Amino acid sequence: MRARIIRRIGWATIIGWVTSGSPVYSADVAAPGYSDLGYTLASPGSYTLPILEQAGDGRVLTSTGSPVQLHTLYAGKYSLISFIYSNCSDLNGCPLSAYVFYRIKAEMQKNPEIAERLQLISLSFDPARDTPAVMQLYGNNFGYAGERGDWHFLTTQSEKMLSPILQAYNQDLQRYYSLEDSTRVEYAHILRVFLVDPDVQVRNIYSVGFLHPDILLNDVKTLMLEREDASNTSNITMVNATLSTPGDAKTGYHQHTYQSQSRSLPERQGQATSLLENALEPGRGLPPLPGNYRDSLSEAKIRLGQKLFFDRRLSLNETVSCAMCHVPEQGFTSNELATAVGIEGRTVRRNSPSLYNVAYYERLFHDGRETSLAQQAWGPLLARNEMANPSVGFVIDKLHTLPDYTGQFEAVFHEAATMQNVGDALAAYQASLVSADSPFDRWHFGGEEHAISAQAQTGFALFSGKAGCVACHTITHEDALFTDQQLHNLGTGYRESMQISEAPRRVALAPGVFVNVENSIIDSVSEKPPSDLGLYEITQNPADRWKYRTPSLRNIALTAPYMQNGSFQDLRTVVEFYNQGGVPNEELDPLIKPLNLNTKEIDALVALLESLTGSNVNRLVSDAFAAPVGDPY
Amino acid sequence: MTPHKRCLCYCTIPALLLAVLVLVMAPQNHLRAETLGGDFTLTDHNNQTYHLSHSRGKVVAMVFGYTTCPDVCPMALSEMSALLNGLEEQASEVQALFISVDPERDSLAKLSAYVPWFHPNILGLTGTLPAIEAVARQYHAHFTLHKSSPTDTGYTVDHNANLFLIDRKGSLAQIIPFGLPVSHKHQAITRLLAAPE
Numbered sequence: 001m002r003a004r005i006i007r008r009i010g011w012a013t014i015i016g017w018v019t020s021g022s023p024v025y026s027a028d029v030a031a032p033g034y035s036d037l038g039y040t041l042a043s044p045g046s047y048t049l050p051i052l053e054q055a056g057d058g059r060v061l062t063s064t065g066s067p068v069q070l071h072t073l074y075a076g077k078y079s080l081i082s083f084i085y086s087n088c089s090d091l092n093g094c095p096l097s098a099y100v101f102y103r104i105k106a107e108m109q110k111n112p113e114i115a116e117r118l119q120l121i122s123l124s125f126d127p128a129r130d131t132p133a134v135m136q137l138y139g140n141n142f143g144y145a146g147e148r149g150d151w152h153f154l155t156t157q158s159e160k161m162l163s164p165i166l167q168a169y170n171q172d173l174q175r176y177y178s179l180e181d182s183t184r185v186e187y188a189h190i191l192r193v194f195l196v197d198p199d200v201q202v203r204n205i206y207s208v209g210f211l212h213p214d215i216l217l218n219d220v221k222t223l224m225l226e227r228e229d230a231s232n233t234s235n236i237t238m239v240n241a242t243l244s245t246p247g248d249a250k251t252g253y254h255q256h257t258y259q260s261q262s263r264s265l266p267e268r269q270g271q272a273t274s275l276l277e278n279a280l281e282p283g284r285g286l287p288p289l290p291g292n293y294r295d296s297l298s299e300a301k302i303r304l305g306q307k308l309f310f311d312r313r314l315s316l317n318e319t320v321s322c323a324m325c326h327v328p329e330q331g332f333t334s335n336e337l338a339t340a341v342g343i344e345g346r347t348v349r350r351n352s353p354s355l356y357n358v359a360y361y362e363r364l365f366h367d368g369r370e371t372s373l374a375q376q377a378w379g380p381l382l383a384r385n386e387m388a389n390p391s392v393g394f395v396i397d398k399l400h401t402l403p404d405y406t407g408q409f410e411a412v413f414h415e416a417a418t419m420q421n422v423g424d425a426l427a428a429y430q431a432s433l434v435s436a437d438s439p440f441d442r443w444h445f446g447g448e449e450h451a452i453s454a455q456a457q458t459g460f461a462l463f464s465g466k467a468g469c470v471a472c473h474t475i476t477h478e479d480a481l482f483t484d485q486q487l488h489n490l491g492t493g494y495r496e497s498m499q500i501s502e503a504p505r506r507v508a509l510a511p512g513v514f515v516n517v518e519n520s521i522i523d524s525v526s527e528k529p530p531s532d533l534g535l536y537e538i539t540q541n542p543a544d545r546w547k548y549r550t551p552s553l554r555n556i557a558l559t560a561p562y563m564q565n566g567s568f569q570d571l572r573t574v575v576e577f578y579n580q581g582g583v584p585n586e587e588l589d590p591l592i593k594p595l596n597l598n599t600k601e602i603d604a605l606v607a608l609l610e611s612l613t614g615s616n617v618n619r620l621v622s623d624a625f626a627a628p629v630g631d632p633y
Numbered sequence: 634m635t636p637h638k639r640c641l642c643y644c645t646i647p648a649l650l651l652a653v654l655v656l657v658m659a660p661q662n663h664l665r666a667e668t669l670g671g672d673f674t675l676t677d678h679n680n681q682t683y684h685l686s687h688s689r690g691k692v693v694a695m696v697f698g699y700t701t702c703p704d705v706c707p708m709a710l711s712e713m714s715a716l717l718n719g720l721e722e723q724a725s726e727v728q729a730l731f732i733s734v735d736p737e738r739d740s741l742a743k744l745s746a747y748v749p750w751f752h753p754n755i756l757g758l759t760g761t762l763p764a765i766e767a768v769a770r771q772y773h774a775h776f777t778l779h780k781s782s783p784t785d786t787g788y789t790v791d792h793n794a795n796l797f798l799i800d801r802k803g804s805l806a807q808i809i810p811f812g813l814p815v816s817h818k819h820q821a822i823t824r825l826l827a828a829p830e
Contacts, residue, residue, distance in 0.1 A: 086795060094810070098812060102817075129775065131669065133669050134669060137669075137806070137807055140821075141809050141810065
């Protein structure tokens with residue numbers, strides 16, 4: 001037996017244990033899991049458990065002998081999994097995990113929610129002896145603690161099936177060969193219990209010193225609260241944005257149910273709405289549309305602009321439309337690309353800006369080089385790495401010859417297509433993409449107390465206080481554009497120009513398949529990154545290097561990735577970036593400095609940002625789905 | 634003491650041996666599940682032949698151990714004693730067994746002095762090493778003698794410390810892991826006693 005661990009237990013304690021019916025060991029011998037914890041744990045939900053890794057998968061056998069995949073078993077439940085074998089009798093080993101699970105099973109009898117959402121799994125790593133029949137006899141014990149809650153006793157078909165599972169869970173078996181008998185091999189392992197969440201991610205790993213029922217249950221409750229928070233927030237904010245989704249959300253790859261959400265054109269069924277009405281009644285939270293757009297709008301003009309917007313024939317080789325980078329169901333930007341890709345796969349150096357509420361910007365493009373949408377429209381049409389039309393006349397002449405445009409410009413503008421009215425029509429459609437009346441607006445401007453979560457309300461206090469976001473993402477008493485219309489240096493451009501990046505880089509080979517590659521290797525085969533100096537390119541003033549326009553925050557939950565180069569995949573990363581004070585450089589905006597936000601405060605700011613999704617986004621996306629797609633083939 | 638014992642916690646298994654056996658004797662592999670548990674014959678501490686079938690009609694509570702075991706066996710036997718006492722008059726319907734995994738050192742004299750000390754109704758069993766190994770294999774239990782040399786007499790033995798419960802008909806009904814409360818084991822035995830024959 002494991003003499004050296006238990007030998008020191010006095011007879012008195014043994015007798016004490018036997019007579020009292022529960023183990024009483026002196027604290028220096030037995031693991032803490034056998035006794036009271038002796039200290040108070042932080043309350044559930046007051047801390048977070050990071051995702052450590054994806055839990056390993058493998059084919060296991062239930063105690064009735066039927067095969068099942070571990071991931072199938074995990075999906076949708078919280079799981080505690082322990083590796084055991086029924087011949088193990090090290091006091092602080094498998095019996096400890098059995099004892100701790102036994103106490104959790106007893107807790108399940110008192111707490112139906114835990115019983116419902118948590119399951120216990122004991123997986124044997126001795127398939128030769130621990131047949132399903134043995135696991136069943138072993139498992140018979142744990143029904144006694146009460147009927148409520150699942151405790152699975154699993155084994156595997158063979159060492160061969162087991163070995164990849166052990167590897168995935170880092171359960172290194174050490175082999176020891178006997179001197180007398182070379183066929184006898186012994187194994188030693190380190191006790192570890194894993195906490196796995198319903199998304200099959202490992203959230204905590206417990207060794208002997210921390211394997212205590214109170215600690216495990218505390219962590220399980222913390223994860224449950226985290227999920228409730230998340231679902232509360234998304235219920236409030238995302239209910240109006242069900243149509244807004246990238247084809248590949250870059251999550252859920254590990255689930256066998258994963259499938260692309262890309263919609264084929266026939267599946268994009270939508271219903272037209274009055275975009276003129278949408279533009280003229282912006283909804284709570286936004287001021288009236290600026291006069292230069294408002295006064296000249298008509299439904300017909302908007303529809304002509306929409307037709308142009310979705311028309312692939314407006315590019316040199318008739319393959320690229322505006323909507324292919326400003327994808328309606330992806331926040332009128334492109335969720336799947338950090339920086340846009342133009343005609344024939346040509347590199348565009350910046351992230352496609354969202355078109356929601358674009359009419360409110362006083363300057364257009366990330367570097368603010370245009371001031372009107374009608375003029376801006378010609379930028380992408382003529383850029384050789386975007387739609388690559390060789391000249392204005394090339395586009396206008398083409399429109400004159402396309403039969404489906406016959407009479408259309410004349411009906412709206414009383415003249416044939418010109419450089420000016422093509423821009424005006426495109427501007428009209430984009431100006432109509434007004435979206436407000438978000439949960440935040442209903443709370444802040446409408447006084448609806450429960451329109452956003454308490455967490456998002458805390459987020460707003462930080463937004464306008466400690467974090468100081470409001471200095472650039474401005475709001476007034478009546479409305480909120482969330483932009484100061486200015487350009488600022490945060491260091492994201494500086495970092496890119498100086499090629500400061502963390503090595504090695506994570507590269508996706510296929511959905512869910514990543515490799516880490518050294519930057520030098522990537523640089524040796526990839527195109528030289530285009531230089532980008534921001535506002536300096538327009539003003540030629542060195543102090544304007546790496547300044548980019550402050551974007552509005554409306555619908556920001558729909559417009560990932562973020563920053564002028566799309567370098568941040570999610571809002572949390574953005575908030576963390578500001579929290580650390582941007583990237584220091586000579587021209588860094590003085591407003592950018594470390595914010596000293598804690599994790600909860602960062603979460604609260606993210607919750608606020610997620611509450612800025614307008615009530616009409618489904619309507620606008622559905623309207624876009626209903627629009628004709630100009631496709632020559 | 635082998636080097637791996639520095640680990641705080643570990644368990645040992647000569648799984649390869651069994652895996653090889655299983656591979657070599659494929660039919661046995663097929664039979665493994667059906668042969669779990671079952672009858673065996675050993676010698677008790679009174680030097681009488683003991684067949685498990687002698688205890689038909691009783692619930693059998695069985696542990697593996699050895700008399701020079703420094704820790705788990707005394708605990709298991711103390712527990713067994715407490716269980717028997719706790720069953721009161723029903724104790725006569727339970728046969729407690731202590732199977733020695735160390736026949737070399739556990740002579741009949743030693744067994745008969747050691748085992749009844751815990752409780753007069755516990756029967757110590759021994760036999761030849763192959764006979765004991767056969768019983769262990771039947772119950773998918775396992776033990777290893779940690780001898781540093783053939784003449785070593787101060788060795789320890791790694792062995793299965795679970796409590797095996799066999800019902801009145803002689804079928805293995807439950808394996809209770811070491812470390813669960815006595816109250817649980819008591820409950821498990823009374824359930825088996827109450828089960829219809």
